[in-house]
Amino acid sequence: MKKKIDMGFLFPGITLVILVITFSRALFGIPALGRFLNPFIGAVQCEKANPPAVTINMGNKNETAVYFDNRKVSHIFARTEEDLYAAQGYTVASDRLWQMDFISYFAGGRLAEIYGSTAPGGTSILNLDREQRRKGIPEAAKKSLVLMEKDPMTKKALDNYTRGVNQYIHSLNYKSLPFEYKLLDYMPEDWTNLKSVLILKYMADQLSGYEEDVYQTQLKLALDKKDFNTLYPEYTSYTAALPSVTTVIKTDSLPLCNYINYSFLNASPVIKGNAYNPKLGSNAWAISGQKTKSGRPILCNDPHLSLSLPSIWYELQLSADTMNVYGVSIPGTPGVIIGFNNDIAWGVTNGATDVRDWYKLKLKDDFSAYEMDGNWVETEKRIDTILVHGGKTFYDTIYSTVHGPIVIDSTFKQNPELLNYALKWSLHDASNEFRTFLLLNRAKTYADYKNAIQYYRSPVQNFLFASRTGDIAENHQGTLYKKFPGQGKFVLDGSIKAHLYDSIIPQDRLPAMLNPVSGFVYSANNRPDVTGFPYYFNGYYAETRANGIKGMLDSVKQATVADMERMQLDNTNQFAKAALPVFLNAIRSSSGSDSLFQVLSKWNCQYNANDTLPWFFERWWIEIQQLTWDELNLYKFYGRPPDGYVFLSLVQKDSANKYFDIINTTKVETAADILQMTFNFAKKKFAERWAHSWGDFHKIGIMHPTFQPALSRTGIAAPGYSEALNAISPGWGPSWRMIVELGDRPNAYGIYNGGQSGNPVSRDYDGFVSDWLKGQYFKLNFFLTADEAKTASVSHWTIK
Amino acid sequence: MIRSVIYILVLVLLITGISLITILPWWTFTIPCFLIGIWHSHKKINGYPFSSGFLAGFIVWAGSTVFFHKYFGGNVINTLSGLLNNISPVLVILLIGAIGGLMTGLAVFTGSMLFKKEEMYKLNLAAEHTM
Numbered sequence: 001m002k003k004k005i006d007m008g009f010l011f012p013g014i015t016l017v018i019l020v021i022t023f024s025r026a027l028f029g030i031p032a033l034g035r036f037l038n039p040f041i042g043a044v045q046c047e048k049a050n051p052p053a054v055t056i057n058m059g060n061k062n063e064t065a066v067y068f069d070n071r072k073v074s075h076i077f078a079r080t081e082e083d084l085y086a087a088q089g090y091t092v093a094s095d096r097l098w099q100m101d102f103i104s105y106f107a108g109g110r111l112a113e114i115y116g117s118t119a120p121g122g123t124s125i126l127n128l129d130r131e132q133r134r135k136g137i138p139e140a141a142k143k144s145l146v147l148m149e150k151d152p153m154t155k156k157a158l159d160n161y162t163r164g165v166n167q168y169i170h171s172l173n174y175k176s177l178p179f180e181y182k183l184l185d186y187m188p189e190d191w192t193n194l195k196s197v198l199i200l201k202y203m204a205d206q207l208s209g210y211e212e213d214v215y216q217t218q219l220k221l222a223l224d225k226k227d228f229n230t231l232y233p234e235y236t237s238y239t240a241a242l243p244s245v246t247t248v249i250k251t252d253s254l255p256l257c258n259y260i261n262y263s264f265l266n267a268s269p270v271i272k273g274n275a276y277n278p279k280l281g282s283n284a285w286a287i288s289g290q291k292t293k294s295g296r297p298i299l300c301n302d303p304h305l306s307l308s309l310p311s312i313w314y315e316l317q318l319s320a321d322t323m324n325v326y327g328v329s330i331p332g333t334p335g336v337i338i339g340f341n342n343d344i345a346w347g348v349t350n351g352a353t354d355v356r357d358w359y360k361l362k363l364k365d366d367f368s369a370y371e372m373d374g375n376w377v378e379t380e381k382r383i384d385t386i387l388v389h390g391g392k393t394f395y396d397t398i399y400s401t402v403h404g405p406i407v408i409d410s411t412f413k414q415n416p417e418l419l420n421y422a423l424k425w426s427l428h429d430a431s432n433e434f435r436t437f438l439l440l441n442r443a444k445t446y447a448d449y450k451n452a453i454q455y456y457r458s459p460v461q462n463f464l465f466a467s468r469t470g471d472i473a474e475n476h477q478g479t480l481y482k483k484f485p486g487q488g489k490f491v492l493d494g495s496i497k498a499h500l501y502d503s504i505i506p507q508d509r510l511p512a513m514l515n516p517v518s519g520f521v522y523s524a525n526n527r528p529d530v531t532g533f534p535y536y537f538n539g540y541y542a543e544t545r546a547n548g549i550k551g552m553l554d555s556v557k558q559a560t561v562a563d564m565e566r567m568q569l570d571n572t573n574q575f576a577k578a579a580l581p582v583f584l585n586a587i588r589s590s591s592g593s594d595s596l597f598q599v600l601s602k603w604n605c606q607y608n609a610n611d612t613l614p615w616f617f618e619r620w621w622i623e624i625q626q627l628t629w630d631e632l633n634l635y636k637f638y639g640r641p642p643d644g645y646v647f648l649s650l651v652q653k654d655s656a657n658k659y660f661d662i663i664n665t666t667k668v669e670t671a672a673d674i675l676q677m678t679f680n681f682a683k684k685k686f687a688e689r690w691a692h693s694w695g696d697f698h699k700i701g702i703m704h705p706t707f708q709p710a711l712s713r714t715g716i717a718a719p720g721y722s723e724a725l726n727a728i729s730p731g732w733g734p735s736w737r738m739i740v741e742l743g744d745r746p747n748a749y750g751i752y753n754g755g756q757s758g759n760p761v762s763r764d765y766d767g768f769v770s771d772w773l774k775g776q777y778f779k780l781n782f783f784l785t786a787d788e789a790k791t792a793s794v795s796h797w798t799i800k
Numbered sequence: 801m802i803r804s805v806i807y808i809l810v811l812v813l814l815i816t817g818i819s820l821i822t823i824l825p826w827w828t829f830t831i832p833c834f835l836i837g838i839w840h841s842h843k844k845i846n847g848y849p850f851s852s853g854f855l856a857g858f859i860v861w862a863g864s865t866v867f868f869h870k871y872f873g874g875n876v877i878n879t880l881s882g883l884l885n886n887i888s889p890v891l892v893i894l895l896i897g898a899i900g901g902l903m904t905g906l907a908v909f910t911g912s913m914l915f916k917k918e919e920m921y922k923l924n925l926a927a928e929h930t931m
Contacts, residue, residue, distance in 0.1 A: 009913035012850075016906040020827045023899065034903075037896045038826045039864035040819040043880060047872035175822045183883070710882025761876040 026185035029120035036182050041175040043182055047761045054797045058086060058167050063800055066091055067793035069781050072756040072764050075317040075793070077786035084320040085157045085334045087799050089164025089191070092314055092331050096758040097168065098180040099310045100332030101188050102705055104195035107141070107202035109133040109386065114186055116389040121707075126388065130396050131414060133384045134407045137205055140428045141197040147430040148197065154434050158193040161334040165191035179760050180706070199332040200434065204427050206305070207350050208459030209276035210540055213358045214417045217490040218637045230650075231632075231642040231659075234527075234538065238578065238645040240546035241529035278540045279722050280305055280732060281525035282349035283568070284464040285549055286472040291519040293558040296743045297466035300564050301338055301347025302734035304727045307702045309712055309766055311754030313736045317782065317789075323442035326782045328736050328752065335437040338736060340748060342784070343444040344467045345740035351460030351476055352525045353539035355426040357487075359403045359494030363420055367399045367409065371495045377402070403494055404428055422494055426479040431457035446471040446514070453477045454507050460539075462523040468742040474521035476511035476528040479504055482535055489538040505535055520553040522546065524725075543645060544723040548574035561749060564739045569775040570725040575644050576605040576617050582651055583620075586672040587679050596683055607721040609695030614721070616686040618697075623678035630663050651675075695719065700730050702753055702769065704760065711760040713769060726775075737777065745784065749777035804852065811836060811856035815904060819860070830907035833857075837911020853908030854901040861900025862893050 023034030036042045064078040064087045074091045078084035092100070105111050109132035117126040132138065148154045169188050181188060220228050235242060282303040289295040305312055313328035318336060327339015338347055362371040369376040379399040386394040399406045403422035408415050432455055439452030449465045453475055456463070460478030465471070481501040492499040511528035513521050526546035527539070552567055584601055591597045600613065607614045625641045632638045650657050655671035662669050669677075695717030704711035720728030727733055738750040753772045757764035771778075783789040790796065811833065818829040833853060840849055869877050877889045884892060 004915065006913055006915055009910050012906050012913060013910040016830065016903070016910055019903060019906065020830070023903075024827070033899060035826045037861075037865075037880075037899055038819070039861055039868055039896065039900075041822045041826060044865050044868045044872075044876050047869070047874075047876045049872065173823060708883060710879055710886075761873075761879045763873055763875065 031183050031185050035174060036185075043179060043761070045175050046177075046179040046182065046759060049762070053795060056090065056167070056797055056799045058090070058164070058799055060086065060800055063798055065786055065790070066797040066799065067783075067786075067789040068795045069789075069792055070794050071315075071767075071778060073315045073317070073781065074756075075319070075781070075783055075789040077319045077789060078799075079321055081156055081320050081322060082160045083799070084318055085160035086164035086167070088316070088318060088329070088334060089161040089166075090168045090799065091164075091316070091797075092329065093165040093168040093191070095756055096310055096314055096331035097165070097188060098178040099705070099758045100165075100199060101191075101195075102180070103202055104198045104332060106705075107132060107198040107205070108138045108195075109384075112386055112388045112391075112394070114184060114389055117391050117394075126386065126394060127412075127414065129386050130394075130412055131407075133386070133396060134398050134405060134412060135205075135423060136405045136425070136428050137201050138198065139382075139405075140430075141194060141201045143428075143430040144201070144432065145194050145197045148432045148434060149193070151432055151435055153438055154432055157334040157434065157438055158196055161196060162191050162193050178758070180711075184706075196333050196434075199330060201427065203330065204433075204458055206276070207280060207461070208355045208425070208427060210278040210280075211276075211354065211356050211358075212540070212640070213356075213489070213491045215637065215639050218635070220490060222635055222637075230657075231646060233646065236543075236643070236645045236649055238543055238547065238648070240524075240526045240543050240550050277306070277732060278352075279542070279727070279729065280350060281352065281542060281545075281727075282347075283522075283524045283545055283549060283725055283727070283734075284347035284349045284462065285520060285522035285553060286345075286347075286464050286466040286474070287553065287556070287559055288466075288472045288515065288519045289470050291553075291556055291559055292741070293560045294741060294743060296468070296741055297345075297470060297472055298559060298561070298564055298739065298741045299340070299345040299347055299464060299466040299472075300568060300739045301349070301464065302568055302727075302737045303338065303348060303350075304729075304732055305735040306732050307700065307735065307753050309702045309704050309754050309760075310758035311735065311752050313752045313754070315750070315752070315756065315780075318441065319783075319786070324784070325441040326746075326748070326780060327738070328750075331758070333434065335434065335441050337437055338738060339441075340740045340742070340746050340782070341441065341443070342468070342746065342782075343742075344440075344449060344465065345742060345746065345748075346440055346443075346449065346466075347464045347738065349462045349464070349523045350525050351462050351478060351528070351539070352541050353460040353476070353478070353480065353528075353537055354488055355459045355478070357424045357492055358418060358421040359401070359424060359492045359499065361401060361406070361420050361422055361494040363406075367406070370401050372402070373495070373497045379406075401494065403500065421491070424500075426458040426460075426481075429457065429479060431455070431479070433457065445469070446473060449473065450475075462525075462528065464521060464523060466740070466742060471515055472521050473515070474513045474523060478510075480510065480535070480537055481505065483537065485536045486538075487536065509533065509535070518554070520556075522549045522553060524549055543643075544574040544578075545725055545727065547578070548572065548725055561739055561741055561747065565749070565775070565777055567725060568734065568737050568739070571607045571719050571721065572725070573605045573607055573614070573617070573721050573723050574725075575723045576621075579621075579644065579648050580605060580617070582648055583624075583675050583679075586651060586655075586675045590676055591679060594683075596686070607694055607698070607719060607724055609698070609717050609719040610693045612693055614694040615689060615692060615697050616682060619685055620678055620682040623682055624674060627662055627674050627678060628659055631659055634663075693717075698730070700728060700733070702766070703731075713766055716769075716773065718773060728773075737772075738780075739777070746780075746782050748780040748782060750780050751777050807840075808852050808856045808859075811853060811904065811908070812859055815857060815860045815900075816864070819864075827903065830903055833904050833907035834911040837908040838914055839911075840908065841912045841915060849912035850905045850909040852905075854905030856901075857904025858897040858901035860904075862897030865893055865896045 024032050026032050060083045062079040064083045067075045076087045109129040112125045112129050115125045119125050284301040286299040292298050314331050315328050317326040325336050325341040327336035329336050369378050382398045384396045401422045403424045407423050408418045435455040436452050443449050453463050456477050457479040463475045463477050465473040482503045483501050511530050524545035525542045527541045603613050629641045651671040660669050660671045660674050700716050700718045701714040718728045720726035722729045736752040741747040751772050755764040755767040814832050815829045877892050881889045881892045
């Protein structure tokens with residue numbers, strides 16, 4: 001039979017080709033299914049665990065061993081720092097490559113390169129990118145990198161870390177790619193030192209982004225001087241570290257600005273909710289040996305950050321000839337950020353001091369120049385190129401003045417209240433925070449610690465320290481400028497040179513404490529103790545947790561690690577603890593015999609998941625604030641009510657204050673009336689919901705950066721509260737709980753809300769979450785030698 | 801019947817073997833399936849080229865998914881089901897199997913249709929109908 005081509009094959013053939021093409025590319029947010037669902041190379045292969053022993057060839061002179069313990073914590077034992085940081089880069093990348101790569105894209109304003117201009121949910125990715133660039137994050141990272149690379153120690157760490165990450169990236173093929181690359185259908189690019197710095201700046205941005213400059217200015221204009229100082233004071237009698245009155249610099253008057261007048265108030269648009277969370281804070285304290293059972297200092301730290309999966313922390317031990325340190329690192333950056341070594345332990349909390357200031361400019365219509373002391377000064381112009389996946393490249397023109405970039409202009413109106421303002425932010429200054437951590441990792445004494453933290457510049461952080469030899473210390477550390485009273489708290493005039501500042505407060509004048517007689521130091525984003533500090537500064541401080549810590553540490557004797565665990569896990573709403581007796585006292589005469597009153601009067605203000613009273617208190621407190629501050633609610637710009645402690649002071653000292661009067665009643669109400677009315681109302685609502693526990697109401701989510709529920713853990717009933725030491729909250733909480741008792745060998749415990757692996761289909765992705773929620777701790781395996789590590793390891797790698 | 805089973809088995813082994821060479825593009829297995837299709841028509845093998853191919857591809861893709869899922873730890877299908885609007889894990893496996901089946905079936909069928917063999921084709925058709 002003679003063979004001829006039968007055209008009948010064309011139909012199935014073409015169908016096949018079309019299917020191959022269709023399944024080979026991501027369409028409409030759906031990954032390339034042919035690859036993604038292929039069982040031999042696709043998503044299914046991502047679950048594969050690391051084999052028990054691997055040899056990795058990196059061309060090093062010496063062998064480096066990476067031992068994994070039963071929680072998959074890596075203990076890296078290298079000879080030289082070069083080998084150590086290369087191994088850190090490789091190891092972290094093998095667990096967290098996508099996460100660190102993603103954050104570097106986000107920080108660098110490059111997400112559109114992956115996602116296109118709009119995400120499937122409708123979020124404008126392009127605007128996210130533009131915002132990062134316009135507020136100056138990538139520029140600041142580039143500037144800082146130049147400085148960092150001039151420092152041999154930092155350069156060595158960054159170069160080798162990058163080398164390690166790239167070694168891992170180059171070993172990948174589609175089959176071994178991390179899950180998210182397959183899901184989102186792109187390949188990792190090579191790692192660079194700049195990407196590490198971008199991650200550092202991302203953290204700095206998260207910790208220093210909150211501000212109220214426009215809001216405070218509006219309030220200052222709308223309220224009379226006495227009311228403003230009463231409702232939004234710098235200090236209350238509840239301020240945890242209240243300095244002697246003589247040193248407090250008050251901001252009684254606004255800076256002289258010809259534009260801050262009532263037309264400013266009327267012209268200001270309503271301010272959108274702030275994207276930053278002012279509660280990204282932390283708890284930390286250190287107790288000297290005189291108050292501990294062992295006679296050795298104990299240091300505790302739990303930074304409250306956004307709860308994410310993969311966690312922002314990666315736990316590890318780094319050992320080389322020059323150091324042996326254990327703690328948590330931030331994926332994408334070398335060294336350990338919070339941790340301990342054989343001699344010292346250190347922790348960090350957010351300083352909460354305001355480091356971002358806005359200058360209202362007088363600009364020419366074409367942005368070419370701005371007025372300064374009567375002269376026109378040319379603006380600087382930069383055109384940023386934003387690559388857009390599947391779309392046209394976007395060119396963004398960004399103008400800058402001597403103050404900083406003009407973030408919001410007519411082409412980018414994300415926050416209209418800041419239209420044509422320039423942003424001055426200490427994050428823009430070139431700085432080398434890596435050096436702080438690299439030096440801390442090998443520090444042995446208080447002097448080493450002091451030397452290390454001086455390089456930490458932005459944003460202002462509180463560093464806490466304890467040493468084996470018995471020192472404890474606390475430092476409010478960072479770049480703080482000399483400012484006139486009120487400078488930076490309110491918007492500033494960009495057309496007056498006198499409103500600029502450039503003189504930095506010397507390091508040795510910054511608020512600091514070493515071995516206080518109390519036997520402890522603490523910080524929970526409260527105002528630092530500024531006794532003797534002669535400079536003005538402002539910030540967004542929280543005093544409730546600090547008061548709780550101070551109260552507990554005052555009474556503690558013979559403290560043990562178990563006591564410290566109980567403190568970190570304490571669910572007492574510290575505000576309720578102070579407020580409830582005051583509230584109940586005010587309504588005792590009319591509601592004293594009420595059964596709910598009786599229950600409340602015995603309540604310990606615990607916000608445990610199965611408690612029911614937290615719901616009542618929350619409801620009561622919301623109602624109280626609404627009725628009390630109804631006058632403020634009339635202002636279209638009204639955003640944040642005065643602090644709870646302000647209310648409490650008023651009830652106690654000025655119960656007939658005009659703000660207690662409800663504006664739409666004829667009667668003149670007092671504090672007691674407000675508390676009684678709201679008590680009755682909340683009680684009625686509570687009766688309808690009596691059976692509901694705090695856990696039913698207080699659900700938290702630990703979210704993946706893509707916000708995909710399948711990759712996140714959502715709807716978790718959780719104990720804790722933002723004003724409790726255990727500050728678990730719907731979007732943030734104690735992201736790493738650490739307790740270190742120093743001694744012949746550190747006795748350390750810790751846990752974070754995730755797992756070592758960033759792989760969403762690995763059992764190590766969220767393995768710690770339930771223990772974290774229950775308040776369990778893991779004993780941290782700090783090994784003195786590689787042999788110790790080897791004995792306790794369940795698998796290991798050899799890097800050559 | 802036995803011939804059909806052997807035929808499907810050959811396809812299963814072939815697809816698995818090729819797919820295990822993971823550096824090749826994901827669709828490489830369709831090429832030998834296409835060749836098998838040609839051989840199929842040439843050798844006057846009884847059986848439906850598309851459905852035999854579909855079955856073989858389905859078995860390999862769905863079967864390997866279940867195997868790797870169980871072998872590696874047992875999480876991935878649940879995550880995929882979460883990503884696919886929470887459809888049931890069984891549906892996820894069926895969907896994966898269907899993709900493998902469709903590709904294989906089409907490849908074999910295309911191969912079997914490549915050359916004119918009217919009489920044989922008729923013969924096959926008749927055979928398929930009487931099976």
